[in-house]
Amino acid sequence: xxxxxxxxxxxxxxxxxxxxxxxxxETGRFAEMQLLPAERVLCxxxxxxxxTLRKAIADLVVEGVLLHRHxxxxxxxxxxxxxxxxxxxxxxxxxxxxxxxxxxxxxxxERGVFLPTPExxxxxxxxxxxRVFRLGRLRxxxxxxxxxxxxxxxxxxxxxxxxxxxSLYEALSARGFKPTRGLQRLRATLVSDVDADLxxxxxxxxxxxxxxxxxxxxxxxFVSELTLSPPVRKxxx
Amino acid sequence: xxxxxxxxxxxxxxxxxxxxxxxxxETGRFAEMQLLPAERVLCxxxxxxxxTLRKAIADLVVEGVLLHRHxxxxxxxxxxxxxxxxxxxxxxxxxxxxxxxxxxxxxxxERGVFLPTPExxxxxxxxxxxRVFRLGRLRxxxxxxxxxxxxxxxxxxxxxxxxxxxSLYEALSARGFKPTRGLQRLRATLVSDVDADLxxxxxxxxxxxxxxxxxxxxxxxFVSELTLSPPVRKxxx
DNA sequence: CAGTGGTCTAGACCACCGA
DNA sequence: CGGTGGTCTAGACCACTGG
Numbered sequence: 001x002x003x004x005x006x007x008x009x010x011x012x013x014x015x016x017x018x019x020x021x022x023x024x025x026e027t028g029r030f031a032e033m034q035l036l037p038a039e040r041v042l043c044x045x046x047x048x049x050x051x052t053l054r055k056a057i058a059d060l061v062v063e064g065v066l067l068h069r070h071x072x073x074x075x076x077x078x079x080x081x082x083x084x085x086x087x088x089x090x091x092x093x094x095x096x097x098x099x100x101x102x103x104x105x106x107x108x109x110e111r112g113v114f115l116p117t118p119e120x121x122x123x124x125x126x127x128x129x130x131r132v133f134r135l136g137r138l139r140x141x142x143x144x145x146x147x148x149x150x151x152x153x154x155x156x157x158x159x160x161x162x163x164x165x166x167s168l169y170e171a172l173s174a175r176g177f178k179p180t181r182g183l184q185r186l187r188a189t190l191v192s193d194v195d196a197d198l199x200x201x202x203x204x205x206x207x208x209x210x211x212x213x214x215x216x217x218x219x220x221x222f223v224s225e226l227t228l229s230p231p232v233r234k235x236x237x
Numbered sequence: 238x239x240x241x242x243x244x245x246x247x248x249x250x251x252x253x254x255x256x257x258x259x260x261x262x263e264t265g266r267f268a269e270m271q272l273l274p275a276e277r278v279l280c281x282x283x284x285x286x287x288x289t290l291r292k293a294i295a296d297l298v299v300e301g302v303l304l305h306r307h308x309x310x311x312x313x314x315x316x317x318x319x320x321x322x323x324x325x326x327x328x329x330x331x332x333x334x335x336x337x338x339x340x341x342x343x344x345x346x347e348r349g350v351f352l353p354t355p356e357x358x359x360x361x362x363x364x365x366x367x368r369v370f371r372l373g374r375l376r377x378x379x380x381x382x383x384x385x386x387x388x389x390x391x392x393x394x395x396x397x398x399x400x401x402x403x404s405l406y407e408a409l410s411a412r413g414f415k416p417t418r419g420l421q422r423l424r425a426t427l428v429s430d431v432d433a434d435l436x437x438x439x440x441x442x443x444x445x446x447x448x449x450x451x452x453x454x455x456x457x458x459f460v461s462e463l464t465l466s467p468p469v470r471k472x473x474x
Numbered sequence: 475c476a477g478t479g480g481t482c483t484a485g486a487c488c489a490c491c492g493a
Numbered sequence: 494c495g496g497t498g499g500t501c502t503a504g505a506c507c508a509c510t511g512g
Contacts, residue, residue: 012500038478049502054479071478071510249481275497286483291498308491308497 005046017046017056022065025076036066036074242283254283254293259302262313273303273311 003024007016024030036042039057043050057074060066067075113133240261244253258279261267273279276294280287294311297303304312351371 014500040478049504051503052501055500068479069510070480071508073478073510251481277497286485288484289482292481305498306491307499308489310491310497 003045005048013048014052014055014059017048017053018059020046021056021060025065030076034076034078036076038073240282242285250285251289251292251296254285254290255296257283258293258297262302267313271313271315273313275310 003020005013005016005020007013021030021036025033025036030036036057037045039050039053043053046053057066057068061068065077067077069075240257242250242253242257244250258267258273262270262273267273273294274282276287276290280290283290294303294305298305302314304314306312349371
């Protein structure tokens with residue numbers, strides 16, 4: 001009856017529970033169900049403590065798979081409106097441009113392994129000596145520079161570097177890391193000299209800086225993007 | 238020696254611990270410190286179980302106040318680059334415009350208590366009968382419509398409605414809810430008929446829809462914003 | 475009211491960091 | 494190695510939901 005939640009050595013029990021629950025919800029005996037069995041029932045089924053079970057459930061709630069309702073029960077979040085692919089943002093530039101009738105392209109600016117800047121170390125929660133992978137791209141629409149995308153991610157989350165192709169997110173996904181939640185800022189700022197040259201605008205031009213921090217479970221990485229207040233040329237339809 | 242963490246009746250103990258820690262970090266005996274005392278030490282100081290203490294610490298980590306480092310300790314996140322006021326986004330329109338040399342203004346479109354749409358109910362994790370407060374504003378720059386901001390928040394997170402002034406975030410903060418993390422989407426879309434009229438553009442004009450979901454701890458609310466691909470008139474400096 | 479999730483406790487052991 | 498945070502347990506009581 002155990003529903004089998006044996007944690008492989010080195011694996012955390014609650015992660016095994018997360019997997020087990022996800023499995024049962026998607027294709028197992030909880031498929032078709034809208035309401036998860038009560039926690040105390042699940043504890044017996046899975047043979048884990050309630051604390052462990054709740055830790056697992058909490059993860060799935062953050063993921064958007066489950067939904068708590070205090071005195072009512074834990075619900076399975078079917079038909080979620082925001083299933084957004086984790087990669088949707090990084091690929092969306094192309095999509096955005098396409099919908100405006102512009103052709104998107106990009107030029108790689110920087111790619112490699114570095115020591116994090118103090119700011120990065122703080123944002124990533126990484127040690128000052130823990131190396132990070134950095135990828136910077138200039139984004140163009142119909143050949144016109146539109147944005148600069150930068151992504152920095154602690155090395156430990158990445159597979160072999162030569163496997164990192166155009167999409168950093170694919171590489172992350174391959175390792176099982178799917179950034180799904182984020183903290184973001186959007187604010188006016190002044191474009192730096194170097195960035196100004198790249199974008200082909202006068203330095204100190206007003207710009208919108210968009211910084212997005214993605215994190216997953218207990219850790220996170222971040223993506224920063226600098227978008228020029230559009231050099232929109234002509235109305236398009 | 239207790240450092241006084243008595244939870245008022247009806248208040249959760251770990252919230253009291255959160256407050257106590259925040260106080261000590263900002264102006265108390267942990268000011269100047271970079272490394273928080275060990276958890277087992279804090280447990281004795283505060284006279285709470287380690288579980289409760291960790292729950293409190295976890296909240297502060299989510300808030301960006303503290304930072305975990307496994308075998309090393311729990312650090313105080315001083316000089317955070319992203320201290321963003323929770324209200325920064327909602328007020329940032331004004332700031333953005335100011336930096337571009339434009340004068341920002343706004344017109345209130347909608348304000349009141351409603352039943353949530355099914356989509357909202359799902360996003361907010363609210364019951365279909367739980368009422369929500371909704372606030373919509375048209376944002377203008379030098380009198381020109383630039384964006385539509387909408388915010389929806391479950392009523393239970395708000396104080397008396399007549400206390401909700403121009404800033405929904407201030408009202409939330411007053412109740413101790415500080416949305417600090419978010420999931421966001423940014424995508425190209427077509428502006429709806431009504432919105433098109435409001436913005437004074439032809440319907441089906443290309444637009445960028447920015448949807449931001451803010452959540453706090455175990456629940457969340459959301460803010461949605463629609464920004465017109467700028468009707469930029471003339472270069473400004 | 476019975477049943478649910480939410481909080482809290484005390485204690486044990488594991489995994490990691492740094493000197 | 495000692496000290497730190499991370500996981501896990503078993504059990505208790507509180508707070509809310511719904512019929």
